[in-house]
Amino acid sequence: MSSKVFDTEKFAKVARRAVAEGVVLLENDGVLPLQAGCNIALFGRSQFNYYKSGTGSGGMVNTKYVIGVREALEVDERFNLNKDLKATYDEWIKENPFDAGVGWASEPWFQKEMPVSAELAAKAAQTSDVAVVLIGRTAGEDQDNSVSQGSYLLTDDEHEMLKNVTEAFEKTIVLLNVGNIIDMNWMEKYNTSAVLYIWQGGQEGGLGALDVISGDVNPSGRLTDTIAKDIEDYPSTPNFGGKETNIQREDIYVGYRYFETFAQDKVLYPFGYGLSYTTFDIEAGNCLYDGNKVTISAKVTNTGDVAGQQVVQVYVSKDQGVLGNPAMELVEFAKTKELAPGESQDFEFVITNYQLSSFDDSGVTSHKNAYVMQAGVYEFYIGENVRSNVEAGIVKLDELKVIEQLSEAMAPVVKYTRIKPVKLADGSFKTLYEDVPTATVDSEKFRKETLPTEMKKREGKSFKLADVLDKKCTMNDFVAQLSDEELCCIVRGEGMSSPKVTPGCGGAYGGVTDSLLEKGIPVACCSDGPSGIRMDSGKRAFAMPNGTCLACAWNLELVEELYNWEGLELRKNKIDCLLGPGMNIHRHPLNGRNFEYFSEDPFVTGKNAVAMLKGMHKYGVTGTIKHFCMNTQETGRHTVEHVASQRAIREIYLKGYEMAVREAGAHAVMTTYGSVNGYYTSSSYDLVTRILREEWGFDGIVMTDWWAKGGKSYHGNNSDMAAIVRAQNDLYMVTSCAEDNTNRDNTAEALADGSLSRAELQRCAANICKWIMEKPVMNRYLERDNDLDVQLASEADDDELDFDKMIDLRIDESGVADINPKEIKTARNTTNMVTVSFKERGDYKLSLTVRAAENLSDLAQIPLSIFKDKELVKMVTLTGADKEWQTIEVPFVGCAMTFFLKLHFAQDGMEINDIHFELVKSREEEFRLMFARMGEE
Template sequence: MAKNWDIEKFKKTARAAAAEGIVLLKNDNNTLPLKKGTKLSVFGRSQMNYYKSGTGSGGMVNVDYVVGIYEALEASKKFKMNLTVRKAYEAFVKENPFDTGIGWAAEPWFQKEMPFSDEFAKKAAEESEVAVFIIGRTAGEDQDNKNEQGSYLLTDEEKASLKKVCEAFSKTIVLLNVGNIIDMKWVEEIGPDAVLYVWQGGQEGGNAVLDVLSGAVTPSGKLSDTIAKDISKYPSTENFGSDKRNFQSEDIYVGYRYFETFDKDSVFYPFGFGLSYTTFDVGIGEFSYDEIEGISLEVLVTNTGDISGKEVVQVYVEAPQGVLGKSKRVLCGFSKTDLLGAGQMQCTCFDIPKYWLSSYDDSGKTKHKSSYVMEKGTYRVYVGTDVRNAELAGEFTLEKTEVICKCEEALAPVKEFERIKPEEALGLCAKVYEKVPTRTLDPNKKRKERLPKALPYTGDKGFKLKDVEEKNVSMEGFIAQLSDSDLCAMMRGEGMCSPKVTAGIAGAFGGVTEKLSDFGIPIGGCSDGPSGIRMDCGTHAFSLPNGTCLACTFNEEINEELFSWEALDLRKNKIDALLGPGMNIHRNPLNGRNFEYFSEDPLLTGKLVSAQLKGMHKYDVTGVIKHFAGNTQEFKRHNVDNVVSERALREIYLKGFEIAVREGGARAIMSTYGPVNGIWTASSYDLLTTILRGEWEYDGIVMTDWWAMGNDEAGAPGNYQNVSAQVRAQNDLNMVNGNAGDNSNGDDLPVALKQGRLTRAELVRSAINICNFLLKTPAYRHMLGEESALDKELAAAVSAEDSKLQDMVKASFDRDEVELDVSKIKVEKGETTAFIINSKHKCMAELELVLRADNQPDVAQLPVSVFQDKNLIKTVTLTGMDKDFKTVTISMNEIFNSNFYLKFYFAQGGLEIKSVKLKMVKNLDEVFKRGPSEL
């Protein structure tokens, strides 16, 4: 039988994907690729702390190893490394250790750079031929980038150091180990010979950089964003970062759509740009337009250089301006070639449906309001290797405007504002402004007119979920057995770190109560995140390249292959759904979460996310695509209202999700924290029912982000307890609750049912969505006791250490003081004992240890390290002289998850523990009701 799990193949695929995402922006003087034996000096603090990913839920993956850039270069033995320079950085880091920050999302975006003299750089140049300068940035959840040094801008120290290196060396290579694009003015000011975005490449990222620098891989990455000359040139910057309302006046003109239409001169590097070590000729084959099918196009790509490489073919459409106004160019197709040897040619065929050529009329100007239309006029199609380097491939003319798809007004703004649009004259587009159409249809009225119907409550008839699969009963008949309280409980996902699923993961849902479980409903498990599995108990997983890196591959095939391996990692850890990919649009370079999202373009995003979903679906697990929709900044993300036109939503911010649903077969979606046009997305009927389930025919589940609000009317305040609004909108799962049966978060579901604000049929509808999802999961098969050959193989692949972490002692922190069972704690050398604690209250607490040395020499040093979740909170060291029991009190981090971990690690044996007590210091339940951000 063929082997499924092969960690070496996983590594190889991740390494190849990271390499294909590397974008070469500059390569003067044939600096790259480096010849074998080249003498290298590596500069930059980030050689000491490679960023494999960003921070927060999108990056907290525990790994076996991380290959940094310097380590990869050194281990390859291909180059002669300047050890004097390296030792200087090692000494500097000892004096200036890595700053991790304190608490969630607190890590600085950069680390202090090492200053050095001109003489230091000149001496290094005397000993080496080429300099490599690494610049690093992290990014993450709950904090945006800033137009400041050390964030979007280089620091004075970084620029000064880089300038000294460039002046001293004849050849300097700059590597940008960053999650998203940064300011690039320094390229012209300082003039390095070669510049590459190497992104955050996951745990194999350093090896990927080695492959590209050495020429083992010819760079083929293309920019998934436009790099402008200054942050002020992005039209979204003016309205980015508001704490109340974020008016998106740039409308559909995001990224290259804006610059190619209005401001071509403000671009440093255009969308889709990326250099290679070889050259390609892109020729146009047959072009045709069919009134039914759309565009058919052949493109011939020939490698005209001496080195093997891949090229990305990009197809853009220029639609007539008409009465709606259009972007000068819009990506409507792309494809990456195979690896072509010198002189080899490949023919790529594109079939582009009319839907991708149409525009949404939210105003009625075409006399077809709420429809996708192709306005009359001439359509021109361009083919090339980036948005600028694209030549006319063909054109066709429509004599009259055509309706491509009739929709229904949904999610239109209630606040009036102005948006830009082009006014064409002599082939140039000037910016003019028009008022955005506001809402005319009330989504609450729609909801009341379209209430679902459900079978009456029948009580337990003895049917299990398995009977639905075996067609002994309909799903509706099965759900009819559940009481109102059962249905309410099913809407409540549990977590973080629920003991009912794999240790350390983000949430559990489905059969989370004993009664639900008795009906044969399994408990599904989901875990962060886009860069690999996050397990807060310390279990290791594989860290993937970040979203932007994978977007820059422009390669659907390698994304699908990589995520088929990720699927096996999920199966190995008994996780049904990965909380990712993250697929929000890069509206502005300052969004702190851009690193885990893909691109400024929705087609590129949607196609690559679809490929990732297809990879996961091969092994019956899936991704929870997020954040649906409009999460364009992290600052005040729980409350800031994203005010955007219906057209921009449909053409830009929803389009990638639509592709993932229609083409990728998406099964699970996560709504955002905040509101769009006055309605919190978790409670938006128009978003989750009218568009998602109505127009797109989506039949999967929707879950909230962790601790999300809902509201009833546009402009009404959001509330964490307003879960009834979420269920009415068809947001099936409220994430997360400590105990679903007890209603630990105090939601309004029972009261809303009693008052008639929520119907049983709406609860039934969501329960059906959840159960239909669970029927497709490994959790369902495991519940039935069905263990496949794949399950057995993957179980055998779990490491002994990770197996220990999964084998946890359960305890309840349900009183002001609780004593843990010390007989379960293994005190021998090298042992780890982990408790999973279910806390009844959000609180501040302390841990009291009573312990002593157990018959040890006076000079013995006996440390025990105590971890809360993955964070070390204290290392207590006794000596052999501590022969009497000693009481040690440790302050703990705030407990705001219902479940958390306590781990005890003994570096040496010889301690005796008499007691371990958890003591509440302050109850935070009332603070928590105002939202997790208050803690």
């Protein structure tokens, strides 16, 4: 293995291509692609503050660089940027700097826009051929979007900019640097020449967007969401954003399933839509049904003048029957290679009976809680979006088929009504409502009937986890020897930024106590997230294109290749598990976390998650599919109960996860903060054991989200570990110390009173140990079969941290010195550097008095990394609940000469009242003798 394995330049090229293929061209009157020599006037604040991702844990990647659209255009010699216009922006930004907000999830949805007067636009038009207008938005964890200016709607300044620019220029291109779809009604007001969603493309985002507008890459991105005329047109709007209850009255009619059935006239841009610089013909071939699957062939031909790629989408229109069904459902898709003009490519699509079935949760088909194919006609369509397609074949089913008989699980306990279509004679659909079947059994009944058997210890025998690996004992033999205390500890993950794993990562689990380590259980490491590896220590990682951007590429091979590189980066940083992909459904455009997720469609969602997992699995690491399930809003995410039918849960909200498990062999799952139909997902036996493990065959680990609640809806708390373990949710994430039970959970108490069995704890321990044994951490620990890790370690970069200013600290004869707290900058991704010099060599102590800012939410995470030169000495993580002043002491042992103290703040919101250095023990004589001996030698 002499050649370099992890090549960031190759990584960047793949990411750049992924961005370019994910860009969606909505409108183009011929202005694009831009011609070489074009003079460009670049408008919009986002040219200086490109959004590489959304906010929160899914976006906090400390990366080496971010190339936005302006930076990309500046280095491209084919185009000329209007320098006078840039100078005007430069002066304005001096008085209007970037507003990062204060603390966790507080960054504004948009940055204040420079007013663009008609005079400024006209002046720019005199020396420019085309205007490019950038509009930027962000949102994220704990911060939904809103129907307000600067979020879903444009601001007055943005309207003024578009009005004046489009009036001054004959050609205006609008680039939307956003994480989710926004209101598009403004397009009717202004004479724009082209409009593109360029999304949030990570560190290569600007280059990927440039590739499309320059014509280096023919746009092939297609929408994975429906863009409606008005936010009120989305059927979920009346039931979105509540803090206590979120009732899914639209049921399975999410996104295009609703619009194509009930409201085609409310759509601006349909699901799957996107333009190209060329044209394609999609020709349907044979459609054959063998009783188990439908096989459809198709040919795609480039009928235009330039090379390009096309997305081929296959839909089914099922007979309504007694259940009712959407007018259209996506069942397959593929993307062509780059086709030259006149070139064709053949495809064959296979659609199984399971894909064509519907879930009967009421028994109206006489098969309650079963996937069935109703008798009737199944019409197949193939084309470039849900609207533009041709008939590909018809399958007639004479009688109902039961595809899979299941049992009641996760049924709602709240009575409500849901949408049901009735097809009229003219082919349109009338909206009716029906009662939703509610729960008839308690999941506790199933749990008690299937309690595991306690594993019995083999007397006189002791084992290491390596013995299981080497087949010297069984996993049951190994787990049976764990004490009650060890069993209580192993289900507790530690973090944030545990010193036991890669600095700055989200969590550590497995051998989190000395006694567990002694039994040969290494400590595994996980880290956020969907936009790249988050390391709060300040260490850099690659910032990925966001989930929506990648899904809009509709190129699964490309996504898998990109995540091959992500897998290597995880291995390079000794991280076993990425906390992603995020794969919740875009139920509503305002969900702040939509940027992490893929689509309103479960099939697109599942396929992209499968590609990402396969990409990481190539190198032995994995991703944690999250948030399981129904995290469709951030508002009230710890308190809201999601109420949905079994059918909606299975056909829409769980389907992608099922695909990830069945098709990619997913190894890790993270449950949500919220509750669904009576239980917090962390404690839902139906969800975690009956559906995930028993129905789908999942045999990996399940972890909670960080500091999640357990128990029943509205009654849960952070200490109900017993409920979490009973559900077979293996890991509670996180505690600061597993052995000290810093979260004061009820595990030991429940074990003592019998409400939690030792066998249930053993079952979770076995899941954890099995998972760890099969991951790279085990071979690193044993130092065997570890060639890739050795190679990657040899390639490690000298990753110096940037710093904003230097502070000089001199400790005189008193052995005491103070740093003025006002000199320390605590903004996010800021590294302060202090030169520390002293008269006396010895052991010193750094004391910091800190607290969280008053305006932070209790769940905010504020990490501080403390370095001595390049060595990470300590990581401190406050939560938003730490509002009282506390003193943190950090030992600096064996200080023999001047060193650099580095304080890195990965997130702002920490207040510092005092920073104090003090000599604890003099080692002057010890060092003098040591140096004397060295001189003699």
